[in-house]
Amino acid sequence: MDNGTVITMFFLSGLNETRNQRYVLFALSLLYYCAILLVNIALVVTVILDKNFHEPMYIFLCVLCINGLFGTTGFFPKFLWDLLSPLHVISYSGCLVQALVMYSYVCSDLSVLAVMAYDRYVAICRPLQYHAVMSKPKVIKLVVYSWVTPVVVIGTNISLTSRLKLCSPFIPRLYCVNWIIVTLACFMTDTIVNNVVAYTTILIYVFHGVLIVWSYMYVILKCVHSMDNRAKFMQTCVPHVLSLFTFLFTILFDIMTIRFGSKNFPQMFKNFVAIEFLVIPPLMNPLIYGFKLTKIRKRFLGYFKLCTM
Secondary structure, eight states, X not given: OOTTOOOOEEEEOTXXXXXXXXXXXXXXXXXXXXXXXXXXXXXXXXXXHOGGGXXXXXXXXXXXXXXXXXXXXXXXXXXXXXXXXXXXEEEHHHHHHHHHHHHHHHHHHHHHHHHHHHHHHHHHHSGGGHHHHTOHHHHHHHHXXXXXXXXXXXXXXXXXXXXXXXXXXXXXXXXXXXHHHHHTXXXXXXXXXXXXXXXXXXXXXXXXXXXXXXXXXXXXXXHTTOHHHHHHIIIIIHHHHHHHHHHHHHHHHXXXXXXXXXXXXXXXXXXHHHXXXXXXXXXXXXXXXXXXXXXXXXXXXXXXXXXHO
16 A cells, blocks of 8 residues: 555454354344343442442442443444444544543453452451541542543553554454554554553553552451451452453453464454453443342342332
8 A cells, every 4th residue: 555545444354254154143242232231231220329329339330330331332333333234444533433442441440440449458458447538529539530541541542543654454353453553554663652652551550450459469368367357358359359350361361462463363263352351341240240249139139020020
C-alpha cells in the first residue's frame, strides 16, 4: 500500500475461517450475550433498589457488573453483526473507539478488583475503623477513580495511536486492538512513544495486581488465628479471589499471544483466547457473587420464587 494512502476503514479477518459455522456461532453468541445482560442487570438492579445492599462491598460489586456490561457492549453487538455480514469492516474512528472501550474495561476491572481488595482488608484487619475509613465520600472517590483513571490512561494511548501513519488496514482479530494498530505503522520509529506509554500503562496495572495480592496475603495472615475472621474471609473474600484469578488468567493469556506471537496456533484457538476476558469474567462474576454472598443469594431466590408463583 502506498505510504500516502489515508486509511479510513479497517478489515477484521478473525472470522474468515468460520464461514460454515456462522449461524451457529451467531445463535450461541446472542444467547450468551443475553445471559450476560440478564445476570449483570439483575445484580445491579438488586443492589440499587435494596437499601440493605447500600454498603461499600455491594456498591463495588455493582460497579464491577456495570463495567462488565460496558466492556461486552463494546464487543458483542459488532461481533454479532459481523457474523451475519459477508464483509467484516469497521471505520477508522470506530476502531479507535472500540479499542478505547475494550482497554478501559480491562483496566477498570482491575482497578475495581483492587478497590474491593482494599475494602476487604479494612473490613477484616481494621473492623473498628471500617465505617470511618470506608465513608460515603471515600467510596465515591474510589468509584470515580476506578472509572475515570482507566479512561484517561487508555485515552492517552489511543490518542498517540491516532497520530500514526498506517500502511495496512488489515487487523487479524475479531475486534480492534490498540497494539496491533500500532504495528501497522509505516515507520516503526514513530511508535517509540507508543511503546513507552504502553509499557508504563502495563506497569501501572501490574502494580494494581501486586496491591491486590499483598492485601489478600495480609488478610489471610490475619485470619489464621481467628475463627470469625476465617468465616468472614470465606464468605466475602473468596468470591473476590476467584474473580481476580479468572480475570488475570484470561488477560495474561491474551497479552502473551499478542506480544509474543501466536502464528503457530489455529485461528479458532486465537479467537477464543482473544475473547476470553470478554466472555468469562462478565458472566462468572455475578454468578460467583450471587451464589457465594448469602444476602444476594437469598434475594435472588426470593425473586425466583415470586416469578414462579
